[in-house]
Amino acid sequence: MTGTPSYNRFETLAWRYMRLSGVLIIPLVFGHLAIVHLINSVATIDYQWVVETRWAYLGWRLYDAFLLWFAGLHGFNGLRTVINDYVHNRTANRVLNYGAALFLILVLALGSIALIGTPIPEALANLP
Amino acid sequence: MEITLRIRRYNPEVDEKPYWAEYTLENVERTDRVLDLLHRVKWEIDGTLSFRRSCAHGVCGSDAMRINGMNLLACKALVKDFVKGAKGRIQVEPILGLPVIKDLIVDMDTFFEHYRTVMPYFINDEEPPERERLQSPEERAIFDESTKCILCAACTTSCPSFWANETYLGPAAIVQAHRFIFDSRDQAASERLAILSEENGVWRCRTIYNCTMACPREIPITQLIAEVKKEIGRR
Incomplete structure (x- = not known):
């Protein structure tokens, strides 16, 4: 045989990412669930609570950022494989894949803007 | 024992779409293979039944089919694996995912x-x-x-x-x-x-x-x- 065979690195990477992010998402998602559904009630959670009680601390912002990015990309990659499995028409496949990618970018951008852009209330920022 | 064999049949030259046909066989031994039952249908009841088989001993791999919902070799599947009593039914259909040419034969x-x-x-x-x-x-x-x-x-x-x-x-x-x-x-x-x-x-x-x-x-x-x-x- 001649020449160097070319590997599809993207698919290999995507497969590895699914395994790794899957493991990471488990504690992130269950932690999130416990905080917003068990420890607190969804009825009492509002903008004020998020900004003043949670996002006052950098650690929680990072937690939410990890959840946003890992779960977002994990979900998108899963959707991509489902589309590639079931949608055989080339045009429809492309439209759906690009649509899913656009949606992902929108969600990640909105989430990231909120996480980075929301100011820390000054009174709380000075707490130990 | 008595076995009713329910077979998914399709002849594209005659049939508009596949259908289920039932054949009742008597004097079936518990240790008969599903392939033996298919042979009996073909040789004794309806010669138009089509299926692939060659060695009939689990080596050539010709007679894979979906028996009671599971992919099995008809030559390795025994009647007693599906029917416990004196009477029973066994369902046979072509393996899924490949186009059917005729009856149990796929492309x-x-x-x-x-x-x-x-x-x-x-x-x-x-x-x-x-x-x-x-x-x-x-x-x-x-x-x-x-x-x-x-x-x-x-x-x-x-x-x-x-x-x-x-x-x-x-x-x-x-x-x-x-x-x-x-x-x-x-x-x-x-x-x-x-x-x-x-x-x-x-x-x-x-x-x-x-x-x-x-x-x-x-x-x-x-x-x-x-x-x-x-x-x-x-x-």
């Missing part, structure tokens, strides 16, 4: 096309030694399981990923590739792994384990696919 072209894609033959351009290319028992053991495949297609046609998308090479082709990728005497592992690293290669495997359950040779197929995935990741 295997796609299956063998995928088989050929992985270069399922020994490749080594070096001059062979005087006697033989030596290999230790340990080196041989690495691909022992994948040498057992008889290409019956029971695995590939039990795979939901293949049902959804027939461009997926499927478990059988990956097992055949495994047989040469891990053979210390072969030199084309990289080429085969490159083919299997594509979207239609190993990554369409979602570790469902249907293939492992379906294999009449008890090859741990899902495990072999995982070994190929790991090997691609290593390169």
